[in-house]
Amino acid sequence: MFEKYRKKSPWILHYNAGSCNGCDIEILASLSPKYDLERFGVVNTGNPKQSDIFLVTGPVTYRSRERLVELYTQMPEPKVVVAVGSCSCTGGVFRDMYNVEDRVDRYIPVDVYVAGCASSPELIIDGVVKALDILESKTKEMEFAKKLQNKPKIEDGIVSRKEMPRRVGENDEES
Amino acid sequence: MKESFSKAFQNLFKKPQTIDYPVTEIKKDKDYRGLIEYCEEECIYCLKCEKACPPGAILFVGVENPPKNEKNKKGLKYHYNPYLCIYCQECVRACPKPNEALWQSNKKPTIGVASDRVNDEWFELEAIKK
Amino acid sequence: MKKTIHIPLGSQHISLLEPVKFKFECENEKIIGVDSDVGFVHRGVERACTTKFKFDGVGYVVARVCGLCAITHSMTYTASIEKMLQTQIPLKAKYLRMLLLELDRIHSHMLCLSHVSENAGFEAIFMRIMGDRELIMEIQELITGNRVQFDFISIGGVNRDISSEHIKKVKEALKVVRSKVDGYIDEFTNNWSLSLKYKNIGVLSLDDAYRFNAIGPLARASGLKIDVRNEIDYLPYSEIGFEMQTSTGGDIHARNVVRLNEIVNSIQMCENILDALPEGEIQTKVKGKPDGEVLVRYEAPRGELAYYVKGGGKPMLDRVRIKTPTFASIPSFSHIFMGSQYADAPAILASFDPCLSCTAK
Amino acid sequence: MKKVESTLENIRDDIKKFYDYKVWHFITMNGVALDGERFEVQWIFSRYEAMDESVIYYTVTEYDKIIPSIEDIIPSSIISQREVVDMFGVKIDGSEAGLYLDADSLQMPLRGCGL
Numbered sequence: 150m151f152e153k154y155r156k157k158s159p160w161i162l163h164y165n166a167g168s169c170n171g172c173d174i175e176i177l178a179s180l181s182p183k184y185d186l187e188r189f190g191v192v193n194t195g196n197p198k199q200s201d202i203f204l205v206t207g208p209v210t211y212r213s214r215e216r217l218v219e220l221y222t223q224m225p226e227p228k229v230v231v232a233v234g235s236c237s238c239t240g241g242v243f244r245d246m247y248n249v250e251d252r253v254d255r256y257i258p259v260d261v262y263v264a265g266c267a268s269s270p271e272l273i274i275d276g277v278v279k280a281l282d283i284l285e286s287k288t289k290e291m292e293f294a295k296k297l298q299n300k301p302k303i304e305d306g307i308v309s310r311k312e313m314p315r316r317v318g319e320n321d322e323e324s
Numbered sequence: 325m326k327e328s329f330s331k332a333f334q335n336l337f338k339k340p341q342t343i344d345y346p347v348t349e350i351k352k353d354k355d356y357r358g359l360i361e362y363c364e365e366e367c368i369y370c371l372k373c374e375k376a377c378p379p380g381a382i383l384f385v386g387v388e389n390p391p392k393n394e395k396n397k398k399g400l401k402y403h404y405n406p407y408l409c410i411y412c413q414e415c416v417r418a419c420p421k422p423n424e425a426l427w428q429s430n431k432k433p434t435i436g437v438a439s440d441r442v443n444d445e446w447f448e449l450e451a452i453k454k
Numbered sequence: 455m456k457k458t459i460h461i462p463l464g465s466q467h468i469s470l471l472e473p474v475k476f477k478f479e480c481e482n483e484k485i486i487g488v489d490s491d492v493g494f495v496h497r498g499v500e501r502a503c504t505t506k507f508k509f510d511g512v513g514y515v516v517a518r519v520c521g522l523c524a525i526t527h528s529m530t531y532t533a534s535i536e537k538m539l540q541t542q543i544p545l546k547a548k549y550l551r552m553l554l555l556e557l558d559r560i561h562s563h564m565l566c567l568s569h570v571s572e573n574a575g576f577e578a579i580f581m582r583i584m585g586d587r588e589l590i591m592e593i594q595e596l597i598t599g600n601r602v603q604f605d606f607i608s609i610g611g612v613n614r615d616i617s618s619e620h621i622k623k624v625k626e627a628l629k630v631v632r633s634k635v636d637g638y639i640d641e642f643t644n645n646w647s648l649s650l651k652y653k654n655i656g657v658l659s660l661d662d663a664y665r666f667n668a669i670g671p672l673a674r675a676s677g678l679k680i681d682v683r684n685e686i687d688y689l690p691y692s693e694i695g696f697e698m699q700t701s702t703g704g705d706i707h708a709r710n711v712v713r714l715n716e717i718v719n720s721i722q723m724c725e726n727i728l729d730a731l732p733e734g735e736i737q738t739k740v741k742g743k744p745d746g747e748v749l750v751r752y753e754a755p756r757g758e759l760a761y762y763v764k765g766g767g768k769p770m771l772d773r774v775r776i777k778t779p780t781f782a783s784i785p786s787f788s789h790i791f792m793g794s795q796y797a798d799a800p801a802i803l804a805s806f807d808p809c810l811s812c813t814a815k
Numbered sequence: 816m817k818k819v820e821s822t823l824e825n826i827r828d829d830i831k832k833f834y835d836y837k838v839w840h841f842i843t844m845n846g847v848a849l850d851g852e853r854f855e856v857q858w859i860f861s862r863y864e865a866m867d868e869s870v871i872y873y874t875v876t877e878y879d880k881i882i883p884s885i886e887d888i889i890p891s892s893i894i895s896q897r898e899v900v901d902m903f904g905v906k907i908d909g910s911e912a913g914l915y916l917d918a919d920s921l922q923m924p925l926r927g928c929g930l
Binding site: 164165166167168169170171172173174175177178180181182183207208210211212213216241242243245246247248249266267269 | 493
C-alpha cells in the first residue's frame, strides 16, 4: 500500500557537488510559484533517508565526491538520480580542471540527464517528470521481484526495508 | 485586519500565478539561446567553431563516408553534444557564415536517459580525434 | 567534565543552498567557537584561466565561477582586459552593461531576502518574493537569451542590442516590481514577528566592520561607507542616479533594510538608463594582446569583487587572481557567530547571503 | 595603482606603519609565479571613499623561504594567507594548508603556472 502512494509523491534531495549555483537557484526557482514543481507531489527535503529522487548539480570535486556517494547510498531503493546541468552530465567547462574529478555518472548511476547551462526550470520540470516515470517502472520491477520471494513482513503497516530483495539494488549499481 | 481579509478574498478569485507547464507550453522568445544548429551543405570546414568552443562541444571527426561537400577535403563530419554545450553562442560569433552554416535556435535540448549513453559515445569520438 | 558540545551544520543541509560545513562549539545554546570548511566546491578556475583558455575565452569561464553574480565576474574580467589594451568602449555598451548589472543585483537581493525569511520560518513571504523574482528573470531572458549565465558582456562591448519593444516590456515589469518591493519594505519593517527574529541578532559593530574589512551590504548595514560603484570611473554611475545606501545597527534587520533600499535604488537606476539610453554602436573591435598588470574592482551584489590580471603579450594570461566577496567576509562571519544563539545560526548565515561557489572558485 | 617594493624582513614593519584601519581597506593577499624558483607576494590595499586608489606592497622571494604573517595587524588576512599557502605550497607563519586542497589532489597548482 505504501508503495502505491510513494510513486505519486516522491520527495527530492538536492546536492551541489561543485556547481556554480546557477542550476541550484534554478531548482529553487522551479519550486517557486510560477513553475511550482510541488504540483507533482514533490517536496524538497534535506534528509536522504526519506528521498526518492536525487538531484545533483555540478561536476564532482575532490572534496564532495565522498559526500555524493554517501548520500546516494543512504537513500532507500528504488531511487532515481537526475543530473541537472551540463557540468553534471558531462563536465561542461570545468572538465579537466585539476580539482574536478569528472562527471557525476562516473560515481553513481545517472538515470536522467538534463542539459543546459544553466538548466531552465522548464527543463528541470521535464527531467523530474521523466524521473517519475522511471521511478514507477523501478518500483514495479521491485514489486515483481518481491512477489518471487516470500511476502515481506508487515508490522503496523510499515514494510520493513530488511525484507526487501537485495538483487534489484545491486543490479542498479552495476548499470 | 480588514485589509488583509479583503486581500485574501481577492486572491481567491485571481488567476493562478502558476503556469501548468507540461500541459500548456511556455512560448520561448525568438532570441532564446537554445540548441546550436548546423547545415552541412553551407559549411566551409574552417573549424573555427571547434577552436572557439570553451568546453569543446563541437567536434569534426574524420569518417569513412564523409558528407559530400567540395570544401570538405579531409573527410570530416560534424558532431555536437548538447549535454556538453554551455549555450554561450561563441561558435556562432566565430563562424564566418553565421545563420547559414551555424546558428543558435530557440529550441530546448532534449532530456537524456541512461539508455541514450550520452557520454560514452561522445568520449569514444574524442578518443578518435586524439 | 567537558561542558561544550560540537554541533556540525552542513555539508548538506536544508537551509543551505551550497555545500559548506560549519562546526559550532556550543556552550548550552551559545556559540563560542566556529570552524568553517568552505572548500567543497573548489574547482581550480584560476589555474584553468592561465593554462586552458585563451584570454578571449576566459570571460565565459569566469562567468561560471558563480551563477548569481555571473555578469559581475564577466564584467570585471573584461574591464581588466580592456584596461590593459587601452580600449574605449562605446557609451551605449556601458549603459547596457549597467542595466544588466543592476538587474542582476535586484534578483540576487530578492533571492537573499526570500532566503532569510524562509530561515526565520516565514514561508509565505519566501514564496511571494520568489514569485515576483520571476519577473526580473523574464526580463533577463528577454534581453540576454538566458536566465542565469548571461554571457552578455564580451571584450569590447556587449553581444546583443536591446530593441524598443523590449525596453517597453522591461519598463512595465520594473513598475510592477517596484510596487511589490514597497510591500516588502512594509512587511520587513513593521511585521512584529519578523522583528523578533531579526532585531539585535547577529550584530556587527562599525569598529568591527573596519577591523575585519567587511564589505558589501554587510558593511553598509553597520554604517561603513564602502561601495565600489562609488569608487570607479569606467562605468558612469554618477550619471544615472546612484546613491549609497547605509544603515546603522548592523543586525539582520539592518542588512535587510540595506538590501531593500538597494533594490529600490537599482530599479530607479534601470529606469534612468532606459530613459537616457544613448544611440550608437554596441561593440568595438579590439586588437592586440594583453600586457602588463591591472587591478579592477567592481561591486557585486555581495560586496567588492577584485580581479588582478597579469598578461605577458601572449594569448595566454600569466595570472588571474579572483578575490570574491564572500571569501573576504569569512573573518567577519566567524566574528558575528561568536556569542549568538545556535538556533539563530541558519538565519544569520542566510543574512550574509554567502556564495560558496564564488568563495571556492 | 601604486606598487611599493619591500623585502621579506621589512614587510611587517612597512605594513604596520602604513596600515590605518579606518583609511585603508585590505583587499587580499596574492602570489604571482615568476620564472625560476622565485615568486612575488603581494598585499593589496585600497582607500575608502577615494576614486580607484589602490596600493600593492610586494616582495619577490623564493618558494622555500618562510613568509611572515600579518594576522596580528590585519585579522582578516588569515583566510587569504591560507589560500596562498595552498596555491603555492609555501610556508606562512601560523597558517596551515588544506583550505581547498585535499591530500590526494594536485599540490601547489599555481606554482610555475602561466609562464
